[in-house]
Amino acid sequence: MQIVFFLDAAQRWRWQMNGSDGHPMMEGCESYATYSLAVRHADEVCRWIPHAPVEFEVAAQPHTLGSTTRINTTFAEFRQVLDDRGLEAALEVLNRQIPHRYSAVYALPDAERLVNIAVVDKRGEPYPASLQSVPYNQSFCQFAIRDGQFRTANSALDARLDGNAYQGVLNSYHAVPLVSPEGVVLGTLSHFDTDAIALDDDDFELLRMVAQAVVHCLPKPAFDGQPLSSSVPVRR
Numbered sequence: 001m002q003i004v005f006f007l008d009a010a011q012r013w014r015w016q017m018n019g020s021d022g023h024p025m026m027e028g029c030e031s032y033a034t035y036s037l038a039v040r041h042a043d044e045v046c047r048w049i050p051h052a053p054v055e056f057e058v059a060a061q062p063h064t065l066g067s068t069t070r071i072n073t074t075f076a077e078f079r080q081v082l083d084d085r086g087l088e089a090a091l092e093v094l095n096r097q098i099p100h101r102y103s104a105v106y107a108l109p110d111a112e113r114l115v116n117i118a119v120v121d122k123r124g125e126p127y128p129a130s131l132q133s134v135p136y137n138q139s140f141c142q143f144a145i146r147d148g149q150f151r152t153a154n155s156a157l158d159a160r161l162d163g164n165a166y167q168g169v170l171n172s173y174h175a176v177p178l179v180s181p182e183g184v185v186l187g188t189l190s191h192f193d194t195d196a197i198a199l200d201d202d203d204f205e206l207l208r209m210v211a212q213a214v215v216h217c218l219p220k221p222a223f224d225g226q227p228l229s230s231s232v233p234v235r236r
Contacts, residue, residue, distance in 0.1 A: 003042050005148065013038035013148060039183065070097075071206050078210050087217045091120040094210065098203050100172060100191040106134070106141055107187040107218050114141050114187065117218070138165045141188040144175035151204065154196035171196040176208050178215050186218040
C-alpha cells in the first residue's frame with residue numbers, strides 16, 4: 001500500500017491511501033497549507049492501522065501530468081540516461097529544457113547541512129565553493145523540504161526569504177524534496193540561477209516527476225532518518 005500526497009484545485013495539500021492495485025482505499029478529509037502538515041496528519045492516522053503502508057509518494061499534478069509530448073519524451077529520456085550514464089548526465093537532459101543556468105541535486109549527510117552531489121552548469125564553469133556545502137538553516141532547500149516544493153522567480157523581491165544569506169544571490173530557485181519510500185527526506189532536486197528567471201509550470205511538474213527516480217541515487221542520511229526539525233516530515 002502507498003500514501004500519495006497531491007495538490008488540489010485550491011493548491012492545498014491532501015493525501016490518500018492506495019491499495020496494492022493502485023485504487024484509493026482512504027483519503028484524508030482535510031486539506032493543508034503545507035506538505036509537511038499533510039504528511040504529519042497521514043502519519044498520525046496510519047499509526048492506528050495494522051500493517052500501515054510505509055511508501056510515501058508526491059504525485060504530479062493531474063492537470064499537467066502527461067499533458068505534452070515534450071514532457072513525456074523528456075521524462076522517458078531522463079530515466080534512460082539515468083540508468084545508462086548516471087545522475088549528472090540525466091541532469092543535463094533536464095537542464096537543456098530550461099533557461100536556468102544550474103540544475104542540481106543536494107543530499108543531507110547530516111541534520112546540519114546539504115551537500116551537492118551532482119550539478120550541471122550551462123556555462124561549464126567550476127561550481128562555486130560557497131554552494132558545494134550549504135548550512136541547512138541558511139539554505140533555500142529547507143523551504144522545499146518544509147512545504148513539499150518551493151518556487152521563486154526573483155528571490156530579491158520574495159518576502160519569504162527576507163534575511164536569508166542567499167536572497168538576491170540566487171535570484172531564481174525552483175525545487176522539490178527527495179523523499180525515500182519510507183518517508184525519509186534525503187535531499188532536494190532544483191533548478192536555479194543568479195538571474196531572476198521564472199520556470200514553466202510543465203517543467204516544474206517534470207522536476208517533480210523525475211524526483212522519485214533520483215531518490216535511488218542518494219545515500220541514506222548518517223543521522224538515520226531522525227527529524228531535521230519539527231517541520232520536516234520523516235516517517236519512523
